[in-house]
Amino acid sequence: MSIGAFLAAHGYADARRTPLPGDASARRYERLSGGPRPALLMVCPQDADSIAPFVRVSRHLRALGLSAPEVYAADPVSGLALVEDLGEDTFSRLLAAGEDEAALYALAVDALAVLHRVPPPAWAPPWDAPAMAEAASATLLAWWWPAMFGTVPDRSVHDSFRQAVVATLAPFASDPPVLALRDFHVDNLLRLEGRRGEAACGLLDFQDAAAGHPAYDLASLLEDARRDLAPSLRASMRARYAAATGLGDIDRFDAAFAAHAAVRHTRVAALWTRLERRDGKSRYLAHAPRTWALLAAALAHPACAPLAAWFDAYIPPALRRAPEARAA
Secondary structure (H helix, E strand, O other), rough: OHHHHHHOOOOOOOEEEEEEOOOOOEEEEEEEEEOOOEEEEEEEOOOOHHHHHHHHHHHEEEEEEEEOOOOEEEEEEEEEEEEEEOOOEEHHHHOOOOOOHHHHHHHHOOOOOOOOOOOOOOOEEEOOOOHHHHHHHHHHHHHHHHHOOOOOOOOHHHHHHHHHHHHHHHHOOOOOOEOOOOOOOOOHHEEEEOHHHHHHEEEEEOOEEEEHHHHHHHHHHHOOOOOOOOOHHHHHHHHHHHHHHOOOOOOHHHHHHHHHHHHHHHHHHHHHHHHHHOOOHHHHHHHHHHHHHHHHHHOOOOHHHHHHHHHHHHHHHHHOOOOOOOOO
16 A cells, blocks of 8 residues: 555545654654644555554553553555654653753653563563574674674674673573563653653654563663763662662672673664664764773673673774774
8 A cells, every 4th residue: 555545544645744854763754734633654664674563562562551652553564554643852852952861761760660560472572692692693793793804704703602692691581571672762762741650751663672681671771872871870770670670689680781781782883883884874873982882881790701702702892893984
């Protein structure tokens, strides 16, 4: 079904369409006005993402009382959906305007705690050590390594990397999983006026949600590749999360936090290079120095010893950075 036919079928044939700025994904959005109610058109290329996971996760989050966009209509075959417009007050915009940082992060942590108090739904795919190793390989070894070294890594590099990731995460494999949204950070969170409690935190970009460790999304929020957080704020938000979820063994959780953060930072540090080389989105390289620094800090934790040893063997500290961007 074409976009025009999809809009007409749901009463938006004459709606004014305003494209929204793009992000690192292949999805794109348009704000619709003049239709039956304010909405966003989500266009999702079938070779990159699928509408169906977005719809499924949205329903789950809303059933928990969290504020994911309601899906008004969807055509998964065409990769089109009409979704609730939660506005433009992303945490990123609010922070840039000088809003209370601690209050916003507290709201995010409280919403995350609601999600983590229930087990993941049966349909959630695994976000376990093998899945995380594969995802990190897809950026670090498939894109960053050739860009830095000018050659494709051999099988032994791939195998040893996967082994290092699995060994780093193995001590926490028996911890009860939660639904990890996987991109839980200030660009994907909004403050919603008129809603109370955790429902005041709008959630975006969750279609890749999977059953993973509770430390993963907290690390995504508090060790953000896009902005710096003061150590005192990170500590207070981790304590708030622990209190809200009833964590017992804080030292164990801290180790899990470091391990999952290290694997996430490995993937994301190399992701910026993939976005530049494959997608022509060189602006994201601005986040690379921070991400590599966050990775270095995580690797210093004893829980990350297997992955730290792999980096020491294959990527010396002087090369732990983004390769130079290609000439335009």
